[in-house]
Amino acid sequence: MSKTIQIECLRYHPETDTEPHYQTYEVPFTDDMSVLQGLQYIKDRLDGSLTFRWSCRMAICGSCGQMVNGVPLLGCETFLRDYYPGKVRVEPLNHFPIVRDLAIDQSDFLTKLEAVKPFLISENVPEKGTFRQTPEQMEDYYQYSKCINCLLCYAACPQYGLNSSFTGPAALALLHRYNADSRDEGTSERMKLVNAEDGVWGCTLVGYCSEVCPKAVDPARAVNQNKINSAKDYFFRFFRK
């Protein structure tokens, strides 16, 4: 490990700090080291008090989302070599309250996720065997089902930053994942959330959520398709019994 890179971390200790500050560490690295591994090096060898979340190290758990030089990224699939010889500034995900150092409080998202009823609602479960679906019916929702709740899209969404009551990209994408599923019958329950002021209409199609999504879920598409659904729901309510 002959090369050394500077990693500048946002530090915030709720018991002693009134506001965050930055601390820079000199981290030796190899070309195969991720930003997450850089943070782990700091915690193991330089400063055990640095707090951050991680779990799987392979872009599937969604725990290590952070701002790397101002861009929301997963620390595990972002490589230090791409920033060398410059330095890397690591901050907690934008728009969320900081609990400590790089760890944010995601409870607001969890409440919203629960509110969209992210599960199949169906009275007509087949008595024998399984549900049947055509490849087309599956394609309607499949990409939205790949969300790993990493919250990069919330950190990319200025509307959420400006008004945190906005339901936001991932929760609305997961809402659409179930509404678009041919097996689901919960659409009418979820439309209340879609139609609300803080539902899809809180989105102004900045589109950055879809740019930063590490799983190509394209939440901007889910949200904006539902603007059509919401408008239809509004006008067609007169024809429904």
Place this chain on the structure above:
Amino acid sequence: MKTYTRPMAGWWRRNPYYLWYMLREASCLFVTAYALVLLAGLFRLAQGKQAYEAWLQALASPLSLAFHAVALVLVLYHAWTWFRVMPRTMPFLRIGGRRVPDGFIVASAFASSIVLSGALFIAVWQL
């Protein structure tokens, strides 16, 4: 639990992506202004030949030419940004059971707008 929430002031200057977004939103002011200028022309036309020609003359002033040059660039940018996000605003389009790729939808939007603008331009030119 004590937490710290960072301020949002100046958020749109922090990332070039947001700057382009703000430019897209601001470009609508120029689209509106251009539409109002055209509407004024229609209004002047209804008032008679003299009024209409005065309006045409006003359009030829350097200030008006500068405005129209800026407005043209911004209207083109405005159109480009919205064509680009068009596939995201509609349900999956399928032809013969296959999903039409997003790139094709964007390209056909561009193509049809170029063809229609060209046809309109030729039609007006020959008047």
